[in-house]
Amino acid sequence: xxxxxxxxxxxxxxxxxxxxxxxxxxxxxxxxxxxxxxxxxxxxxxxxxxxxxxxxxxxxxxxxxxxxxxxxxxxxxxxxxxxxxxxxxxxxxxxxxxxxxxxxxxxxxxxxxxxxxxxxxxxxxxxxxxxxxxxxxxxxxxxxxxxxxxxxxxxxxxxxxxxxxxxxxxxxxxxxxxxxxxxxxxxxxxxxxxxxxxxxxxxxxxxxxxxxxxxxxxxxxxxxxxxxxxxxxxxxxxxxxxxxxxxxxxxxxxxxxxxxxxxxxxxxxxxxxxxxxxxxxxxxxx
Amino acid sequence: xxxxxxxxxxxxxxxxxxxxxxxxxxxxxxxxxxxxxxxxxxxxxxxxxxxxxxxxxxxxxxxxxxxxxxxxxxxxxxxxxxxxxxxxxxxxxxxxxxxxxxxxxxxxxxxxxxxxxxxxxxxxxxxxxxxxxxxxxxxxxxxxxxxxxxxxxxxxxxxxxxxxxxxxxxxxxxxxxxxxxxxxxxxxxxxxxxxxxxxxxxxxxxxxxxxxxxxxxxxxxxxxxxxxxxxxxxxxxxxxxxxxxxxxxxxxxxxxxxxxxxxxxxxxxxxxxxxxxxxxxxxxxxxxxxxxxxxxxxxxxxxxxxxxxxxxxxxxxxxxxxxxxxxxxxxxxxxxxxxxxxxxxxxxxxxxxxxxxxxxxxxxxxxxxxxxxxxxxxxxxxxxxxxxxxxxxxxxxxxxxxxxxxxxxxxxxxxxxxxxxxxxxxxxxxxxxxxxxxxxxxxxxxxxxxxxxxxxxxxxxxxxxxxxxxxxxxxxxxxxxxxxxxxxxxxxxxxxxxxxxxxxxxxxxxxxxxxxxxxxxxxxxxxxxxxxxxxxxxxxxxxxxxxxxx
Ligand SMILES: Cc1ncc(C[n+]2csc(CCOP(=O)(O)OP(=O)(O)O)c2C)c(N)n1
Ligand code: SF4
Numbered sequence: 101x102x103x104x105x106x107x108x109x110x111x112x113x114x115x116x117x118x119x120x121x122x123x124x125x126x127x128x129x130x131x132x133x134x135x136x137x138x139x140x141x142x143x144x145x146x147x148x149x150x151x152x153x154x155x156x157x158x159x160x161x162x163x164x165x166x167x168x169x170x171x172x173x174x175x176x177x178x179x180x181x182x183x184x185x186x187x188x189x190x191x192x193x194x195x196x197x198x199x200x201x202x203x204x205x206x207x208x209x210x211x212x213x214x215x216x217x218x219x220x221x222x223x224x225x226x227x228x229x230x231x232x233x234x235x236x237x238x239x240x241x242x243x244x245x246x247x248x249x250x251x252x253x254x255x256x257x258x259x260x261x262x263x264x265x266x267x268x269x270x271x272x273x274x275x276x277x278x279x280x281x282x283x284x285x286x287x288x289x290x291x292x293x294x295x296x297x298x299x300x301x302x303x304x305x306x307x308x309x310x311x312x313x314x315x316x317x318x319x320x321x322x323x324x325x326x327x328x329x330x331x332x333x334x335x336x337x338x339x340x341x342x343x344x345x346x347x348x349x350x351x352x353x354x355x356x357x358x359x360x361x362x363x364x365x366x367x368x369x370x371x372x373x374x375x376x377x378x379x380x381x382x383x384x385x386x
Numbered sequence: 387x388x389x390x391x392x393x394x395x396x397x398x399x400x401x402x403x404x405x406x407x408x409x410x411x412x413x414x415x416x417x418x419x420x421x422x423x424x425x426x427x428x429x430x431x432x433x434x435x436x437x438x439x440x441x442x443x444x445x446x447x448x449x450x451x452x453x454x455x456x457x458x459x460x461x462x463x464x465x466x467x468x469x470x471x472x473x474x475x476x477x478x479x480x481x482x483x484x485x486x487x488x489x490x491x492x493x494x495x496x497x498x499x500x501x502x503x504x505x506x507x508x509x510x511x512x513x514x515x516x517x518x519x520x521x522x523x524x525x526x527x528x529x530x531x532x533x534x535x536x537x538x539x540x541x542x543x544x545x546x547x548x549x550x551x552x553x554x555x556x557x558x559x560x561x562x563x564x565x566x567x568x569x570x571x572x573x574x575x576x577x578x579x580x581x582x583x584x585x586x587x588x589x590x591x592x593x594x595x596x597x598x599x600x601x602x603x604x605x606x607x608x609x610x611x612x613x614x615x616x617x618x619x620x621x622x623x624x625x626x627x628x629x630x631x632x633x634x635x636x637x638x639x640x641x642x643x644x645x646x647x648x649x650x651x652x653x654x655x656x657x658x659x660x661x662x663x664x665x666x667x668x669x670x671x672x673x674x675x676x677x678x679x680x681x682x683x684x685x686x687x688x689x690x691x692x693x694x695x696x697x698x699x700x701x702x703x704x705x706x707x708x709x710x711x712x713x714x715x716x717x718x719x720x721x722x723x724x725x726x727x728x729x730x731x732x733x734x735x736x737x738x739x740x741x742x743x744x745x746x747x748x749x750x751x752x753x754x755x756x757x758x759x760x761x762x763x764x765x766x767x768x769x770x771x772x773x774x775x776x777x778x779x780x781x782x783x784x785x786x787x788x789x790x791x792x793x794x795x796x797x798x799x800x801x802x803x804x805x806x807x808x809x810x811x812x813x814x815x816x817x818x819x820x821x822x823x824x825x826x827x828x829x830x831x832x833x834x835x836x837x838x839x840x841x842x843x844x845x846x847x848x849x850x851x852x853x854x855x856x857x858x859x860x861x862x863x864x865x866x867x868x869x870x871x872x873x874x875x876x877x878x879x880x881x882x883x884x885x886x887x888x889x890x891x892x893x894x895x896x897x898x899x900x901x902x903x904x905x906x907x908x909x910x911x912x913x914x915x916x917x918x919x920x921x922x923x924x925x926x927x928x929x930x931x932x933x934x935x936x
Contacts, residue, residue, distance in 0.1 A: 109799060110799070111799045111800065141783075143780075143781060143782065143783050143784075143785075143786075144780070144781050145780075146633070146780045148629070151791070156800070158788070158790065159790075159799050159800050162786060163786060164780035164781075164786055164787045164788065165787075165788045165789070165790075165798075166628075166629065166632055166659075166789050166790075167788070167789070167790035167791055167792060167798075167800070168625065168655070168791060169625075169651060169652075169655055169791045172621070172625045172651075172652075174622075175617070175621070175622045175623075175624075175625030175626045175628075175629060176625050176626065176628055176629030176632065177629060178617070178622075178626050178629060179589075179625070179626035179627060179628060179629020179630035179631075179632070179633065179637075180629040180630065180632060180633045180780070181629075182587070182613065182615065182626075182630060183586070183587060183629070183630035183631075183633035183634065183635035183637070184633045184634065184635070184779075184780070184781060186781060187633065187780055187781055202621075204618050204619060204622070205618065205621075205622055205625075208617070208618040208622070364613070364615065365613060368613055370586040370587050370613045370630065370635040371586065371633060371634040371635045371779070373586050373611045373612070373613070374611055375581050375582070375584050375585060375586075375610065375611045375612070375752070376581070376608075376609050376610045376611040376612075378578045378581055378582055378610065378747065379747070380609065381578070381606055381609055381610065382568045382570070382578065382743070382747075383568070385568035385569050385570050385574075385743070386414070386566050386567065386568050386569070
């Protein structure tokens with residue numbers, strides 16, 4: 101059995117001390133180690149990351165990985181999952197990455213309900229490019245590209261994902277690792293498109309720890325029915341990434357639906373397909 | 387030599403293309419070799435569409451301006467094309483709709499008599515044509531049964547009636563003692579060649595003139611054992627393809643210039659991550675949206691140079707269906723053997739024209755890349771002598787496979803260390819040697835016409851057919867590189883040795899091949915360029931070449 105420690109690599113970690121990314125790294129490693137105990141084959145796990153501070157996670161976890169380019173986390177995930185449906189595919193994207201540069205891919209992943217897990221390291225700032233506003237920065241946010249304040253209102257990705265068709269929609273917080281681990285495990289176990297927006301403070305460019313600590317509360321099964329789409333929207337709107345005094349974290353919505361792979365492939369496994377004989381097809385051209 | 391050209395024209399929606407296909411099939415069945423040109427504007431209803439079926443005793447790869455028979459379903463067909471008619475040619479026209487001199491038949495009247503639909507005017511026209519050509523009824527009967535899915539009996543009645551209306555066969559066509567061949571478009575050949583080389587997945591976003599590859603593979607998915615996917619955009623297409631190839635599926639994407647523009651970030655990623663990538667780029671007239679349904683050879687520079695950073699690629703340019711089949715297979719195999727991006731650079735004129743297809747299919751078969759032997763610790767970017775690192779795929783119980791867009795060490799972990807960077811750049815570029823050694827074994831430059839001639843037509847891709855015919859008429863040589871990147875300099879030198887005059891022929895405004903070749907020290911004496919988005923016909927090119935030679 102692999103321990104979370106053994107899931108590390110020799111790559112030197114270059115995140116700033118205090119960065120929320122450490123919480124996500126520890127949580128995913130713990131989740132993978134736990135899932136291995138439950139029977140998940142770690143050699144059949146592939147993670148895909150974008151470009152940004154978050155994306156370095158591909159170097160830090162000792163499993164198969166595809167360190168992609170900015171904004172393009174879902175398409176390689178989709179390609180991997182379609183080519184070999186036996187693989188467990190997990191994406192790590194930044195908020196700039198997921199909601200800015202490549203938002204169309206995210207929406208389509210949800211629309212298709214492809215069976216994979218998508219984790220957004222949402223620090224509401226461009227970390228690696230040293231502090232510009234992102235699609236989830238609060239309105240009026242003063243970043244390096246918006247010294248007079250952001251002229252845009254933030255996007256609510258939780259609400260967006262529920263509308264787009266994601267069948268598992270959650271929000272985590274890096275300070276609540278216990279919940280985050282269980283959300284990640286549930287997301288991976290969910291058959292369909294699982295989305296977790298993780299509130300991940302950027303210690304250096306947008307320190308939101310106090311803000312979140314004062315406002316987050318856990319959604320529990322007792323007071324939220326995650327199978328109810330309307331209620332999910334209500335909870336999603338409680339905090340719109342700017343306005344709102346209380347921030348729910350936990351599972352907003354979960355439903356079972358046929359997956360893209362099931363519908364598109366109908367049992368076929370492309371990496372094991374043998375090409376057909378072209379001769380009878382050519383005959384039809386005479 | 388027996389040959390005939392037939393033009394059929396009408397409005398979009400009149401079904402002239404399908405009618406053209408039936409005509410091509412009829413002539414194929416009586417032993418003729420076919421070239422089928424389809425000319426249509428980018429619209430769904432109205433406008434003017436026409437197709438030219440040219441049938442000959444010998445292999446042909448181009449059409450002519452002049453035709454022997456015009457079938458006019460609308461007045462525009464007569465107005466636009468009557469000048470093409472040979473001295474003894476005839477116009478067969480729909481007498482209710484069209485005014486012309488020739489043989490007028492009220493096709494609609496026949497259709498109505500049997501209670502058919504307006505689209506069946508085509509069937510009547512084909513019936514009449516078969517009569518004019520003095521074809522046996524049984525040939526036509528078989529073709530209608532084979533090509534028309536619905537209401538076969540009704541179509542047969544209509545065709546028979548029109549066939550019987552022709553009392554004297556005005557243009558009797560001799561039956562030839564040759565076997566019919568499959569009639570295949572360039573796009574279909576690309577699809578089949580890739581499948582023959584072991585294609586598992588085809589991913590594409592629709593764009594003329596590449597869409598038919600997607601349509602064809604989607605239609606034949608089960609027979610061909612291929613999974614087809616139509617994602618959200620070409621950006622999605624290209625990145626998905628890298629994901630599926632990383633997972634071990636032999637994958638191809640297809641698009642035209644505008645879609646390929648969106649794929650260039652993925653192309654560069656393929657260069658850095660060494661993930662095999664196969665791209666069918668079917669050119670149309672640009673820049674930008676340009677002229678969507680017409681042809682141009684203007685993306686050569688773009689395809690050779692696209693993508694930031696420096697990395698290897700192979701660009702192959704087919705000039706007919708056989709070459710499309712062969713290059714698609716070769717592109718797939720080379721991509722996997724060298725873990726590089728490879729291109730089939732086609733254009734509308736190859737992709738959407740129909741050719742009589744005759745090829746030894748077994749020349750194309752799947753060739754694996756270098757696979758990891760399972761010994762020791764797996765390193766995705768192992769620095770080997772050839773530069774080629776053994777492949778393993780996620781799911782392998784003994785390997786962890788890490789690919790990345792960053793510069794990396796042998797394990798695929800990011801590096802910024804100068805020694806490592808230089809080492810990996812060298813490793814990737816070192817593959818050029820093994821690639822060149824393999825490419826030396828293939829005929830990357832083809833010669834046609836009179837090999838002894840002191841004058842050569844230099845061409846690539848879709849101008850092949852017209853160049854060969856013109857060269858044969860004027861006793862010239864044709865030199866056609868099948869591969870454009872890496873440019874096969876030595877084979878070109880050999881092919882052009884003894885040649886005193888090089889005439890470059892291209893369908894673009896600046897002579898992109900000429901510049902490429904001139905960059906290697908060859909002296910191009912003349913250029914014949916066509917920039918109206920139309921392909922060279924044999925007669926056009928003949929005139930152009932004569933002018934240059936005079
Ligand atoms: C196509 C492209 N545009 C811009 C960049 C530069 N860039 C690198 S990371 C980044 C933003 C990162 O923000 P986010 O995705 O939120 O990740 P974080 O660094 O905050 O984890 C940008 C714009 C790039 N690498 N590629
Ligand atoms: S810049 Fe912010 S997100 Fe990036 S490593 Fe530092 S604290 Fe983390």
